[in-house]
Amino acid sequence: MKKTLQIIDRMHKEGLFKKYAIGGGIASLFYIEPIATFDLDIFVVLPESEEVLLSLSPLYDWLREKKYKLVKEHIVIEGIPVQFIPVYNELVKEAVLKAVRKKYEGISTFVLKPEYLMAIMLDTNRAKDRERIIKMSDEAEISADVLKKILTAHGLITAYNDFIKKFYER
Amino acid sequence: MKDKPNKIKESAADYAAKIFTSKKDFHKEQAKLPIEEKIKILIELQKIVLKTQKQEPGERLRQVWKI
Secondary structure: OOHHHHHHHHHHHOOOOOOEEEHHHHHHHHHOOOOOOOOOEEEEEEOOOOHHHHHHHHHHHHHOOOOOOOOOOOOEEEEEEEEEEEEEOOOHHHHHHOOEEEEEEOOEEOOOOHHHHHHHHHOOOOOOHHHHHHHHHHOOOHHEEEEHHHHHHHHHHHHHHHHHHHHHHH | OOHHHHHHHHHHHHHHHHHHHHHHHHHHHOOOOHHHHHHHHHHHHHHHHHHHHHOOOOOOOOOOOOO
């Protein structure tokens, strides 16, 4: 993972994306106990472009030049299947812009804050997201104020209250 | 003698409550592990999942990380 993070950081320094942060299951791992997951999701803020799909091409071209293989929807970088996901709404964009620096084996990287992860999971709302929200609530250090502000700003407060009622109140 | 079943019931409930609390504490402790340790555990979990679950055709890529 160290080498993978070094490559991603190099891509950032070479301007292939303006900002990035680890999201998904691996970001959760920074805050909760280990859970099984197979890919490393990297949310990216791409350089300004009219065509979002076209602007992902330089990123994949750069990786292919370095002989990294595209397998299904992932690109395998130093043994880890990585998925680059352009920020797809205001919540995810804000989450990436406010990501925190974390270290892995001495390598500095960016990881989504736990409150943003929870908001994104609530927004995505798949079964595994609901499961992870519960784990995040139980195990991570979440600032209730920060979470409330994010949920309110992105119209998710009702969804959150419903979630709490359903899973926590008897 | 009549209240014995209730006592047993109570102590079983207490015992179960203790187990649930200790499980919760264990998960919280695991959450505090360094990320490097968690990645090592993740790789072991990946091996277990791939051994026990069949990969369906067309499913997302699932492989044990080669790090």
